[in-house]
Amino acid sequence: MLRILFFGRLGDIAGCESRDLPYDGAIATVAVLRDRLGAGNEALARALAEPQVMVAVNQQLVDWDCSLQQGDEIAFLPPVTGG
Amino acid sequence: MARIQIQTADFDIQAEHDRLRAAGGVGAVVLFTGLVRDFNRDQAAGAPPVDTLSLQHYPGMTERLLAEIVTEAKARWGIRDVTVIHRVGDLAPGDQIVLVGVSAAHRQEAFAAAEFLMDYLKTRATFWKRVGAAGRQQWVDMHDVDRAAASRWDGDE
Numbered sequence: 001m002l003r004i005l006f007f008g009r010l011g012d013i014a015g016c017e018s019r020d021l022p023y024d025g026a027i028a029t030v031a032v033l034r035d036r037l038g039a040g041n042e043a044l045a046r047a048l049a050e051p052q053v054m055v056a057v058n059q060q061l062v063d064w065d066c067s068l069q070q071g072d073e074i075a076f077l078p079p080v081t082g083g
Numbered sequence: 084m085a086r087i088q089i090q091t092a093d094f095d096i097q098a099e100h101d102r103l104r105a106a107g108g109v110g111a112v113v114l115f116t117g118l119v120r121d122f123n124r125d126q127a128a129g130a131p132p133v134d135t136l137s138l139q140h141y142p143g144m145t146e147r148l149l150a151e152i153v154t155e156a157k158a159r160w161g162i163r164d165v166t167v168i169h170r171v172g173d174l175a176p177g178d179q180i181v182l183v184g185v186s187a188a189h190r191q192e193a194f195a196a197a198e199f200l201m202d203y204l205k206t207r208a209t210f211w212k213r214v215g216a217a218g219r220q221q222w223v224d225m226h227d228v229d230r231a232a233a234s235r236w237d238g239d240e
Contacts (some may be wrong), residue, residue, distance in 0.1 A: 082210025
């Protein structure tokens with residue numbers, strides 16, 4: 001299983017703040033996961049492709065070619081606005 | 084030493100000041116407090132005032148990122164103690180939202196480190212604000228002025 005988290009406006013667009021997705025070997029990288037999540041949701045596909053969106057795997061910021069493993073937590077992060 | 088806290092509860096500035104000055108060898112304490120505004124930076128004239136603000140964060144990752152920012156501040160300046168408190172959850176205009184405090188031997192380090200901590204917190208720590216005005220909720224965008232403020236410190240060892 002992969003645990004997927006959507007923060008900020010991405011949660012509204014995804015329709016949830018978190019979801020689980022069965023892991024399969026075809027989801028080799030974060031970029032593949034992003035494409036799969038966007039396949040059924042055009043607005044989400046556009047939002048996740050925005051250059052300012054960052055991604056974390058197991059709470060570490062990573063590049064889009066980061067590989068994934070069973071049990072990973074993947075978080076999609078829009079630009080932060082704390083303070 | 085450092086105190087990093089993410090909480091829904093309000094904080095007591097006097098208590099935080101007392102803790103920072105107790106570090107030893109302290110000649111200066113700088114405390115910054117951010118408050119919830121009732122207006123947006125880019126809002127049109129006549130737009131309804133902001134009446135609610137809710138703060139979301141990424142538990143675990145936020146604490147770790149703040150610890151990294153504090154470590155970086157300590158590497159740059161000779162500071163005695165640091166406090167970072169950020170509130171999450173539902174807040175209202177005028178509420179205290181963030182506190183950054185630094186104690187140091189001299190004021191220059193304390194001022195610089197406090198400003199650095201706020202600039203990096205605003206652009207790196209995983210918090211997201213949503214404001215409500217006249218019943219309409221809206222996620223806040225990051226502002227270029229905040230990016231520019233943080234980039235001042237890049238490569239400035």
